Amino acid sequence: MNPSIAAKLAQLAERLDEVNAILGRADATDNLDQYRRLTRERSELEEVVDLYRQHAAVEQSLRDAEGLLSDPDMRELAEAELHEGRDRIVVLERELQQALLPKDPNDERNLFLEVRAGTGGDESALFAGDLFRMYVRYAERNGWKVEIISQNVAELGGYKEVIAKVLGHGAYSKLKFESGGHRVQRVPATETQGRIHTSACTVAVLPEADEVSDVVLNPAELRIDTFRASGAGGQHINKTDSAVRITHLPTGIVVECQDDRSQHRNKAQAMSVLAARIKDVQVRSQQAKQAAERKSLVGSGDRSERIRTYNFPQGRVTDHRINLTLYKIDQIMDGDLEPLVSALVAEHQAEQLAAMSEAA
Numbered sequence: 001m002n003p004s005i006a007a008k009l010a011q012l013a014e015r016l017d018e019v020n021a022i023l024g025r026a027d028a029t030d031n032l033d034q035y036r037r038l039t040r041e042r043s044e045l046e047e048v049v050d051l052y053r054q055h056a057a058v059e060q061s062l063r064d065a066e067g068l069l070s071d072p073d074m075r076e077l078a079e080a081e082l083h084e085g086r087d088r089i090v091v092l093e094r095e096l097q098q099a100l101l102p103k104d105p106n107d108e109r110n111l112f113l114e115v116r117a118g119t120g121g122d123e124s125a126l127f128a129g130d131l132f133r134m135y136v137r138y139a140e141r142n143g144w145k146v147e148i149i150s151q152n153v154a155e156l157g158g159y160k161e162v163i164a165k166v167l168g169h170g171a172y173s174k175l176k177f178e179s180g181g182h183r184v185q186r187v188p189a190t191e192t193q194g195r196i197h198t199s200a201c202t203v204a205v206l207p208e209a210d211e212v213s214d215v216v217l218n219p220a221e222l223r224i225d226t227f228r229a230s231g232a233g234g235q236h237i238n239k240t241d242s243a244v245r246i247t248h249l250p251t252g253i254v255v256e257c258q259d260d261r262s263q264h265r266n267k268a269q270a271m272s273v274l275a276a277r278i279k280d281v282q283v284r285s286q287q288a289k290q291a292a293e294r295k296s297l298v299g300s301g302d303r304s305e306r307i308r309t310y311n312f313p314q315g316r317v318t319d320h321r322i323n324l325t326l327y328k329i330d331q332i333m334d335g336d337l338e339p340l341v342s343a344l345v346a347e348h349q350a351e352q353l354a355a356m357s358e359a360a
Helices: 003-023 030-065 074-100 121-141 170-178 234-239 263-290 327-333 339-359
Strands: 109-119 145-153 158-165 178-184 197-207 223-225 242-250 253-258 308-311 316-319 324-326
Touching: 003 030, 003 074, 030 074, 030 316, 074 223, 074 339, 109 170, 109 263, 121 145, 121 158, 121 178, 121 327, 145 263, 158 170, 158 223, 158 263, 170 197, 170 339, 197 263, 242 263, 242 324, 253 263, 308 327, 316 327, 316 339, 324 339
Parallel strands: 178 308
Antiparallel strands: 109 158, 109 197, 145 158, 178 197, 223 242, 242 253, 308 316, 316 324
């Protein structure tokens, strides 16, 4: 093991002992904020420290086995223990490296999913509908809940724009690499001569912001308009000014919400989306200042970049960031996104490991 990594692990083990000692005191719950913070820290430390201690125990077993090699009666047993121990060390070191990777503080948050039609007219809107259905199916497979916040339905079907909230454990960690441009190549239903058309949609995945600690919204910087909702929704939703439009004046970000008959709930939802979008702008600005430490666009959230192509005639889906092509477009469009998601997460972790090795 790299000496610097070993030293860091030893420090983490010492810190876990300190945290356990503090939490074990009789007055540990007197300061509830500190108690919650230390409890979270202990939870984060336990996994990596447990792996570190397993690694230390296996290393000690290897040393003991090496000491028995000179004993003819114990040699065969010692060689077997050495073989097993060396294999176990390799596995533990890989698990330790992954456990030490920087954690994205947003990974466990809920998210806002925004799908917008781009170039391609009606076909783009239909594809936006297909993409949104794909994400809904993927959410169902993971046991997540999807709530539509706002939708602008196109005349021939699909969406000009749809915004939804996805609630579920680890939702953002799985879907955060979906932000970007998605291109489709297929024969539209409206095409009479069988020609393949190319159109595009954009997807944005934003972690839900904690409005209190993450984003401060100054009421003086907000313009809030109410208006009568349009589209389907029953008599009540169309006869009252229940729809809400909020404009954040400093950034020009505009959010509309009209899917609920309650103006109060529409306003609350719109404020949540606004906070998420402002936080996303702030995070991307920080990432831009930190510049190109990343070689690929995995997780960069660059809205203009084409990240994936869905080619229906050839039955393939290609993710251009990691040069991965899968010939299972029907399954993917039905929500079987795990092969793509897993590959993107693995690529991201590989880059983090490479950066950690260089730093060491």
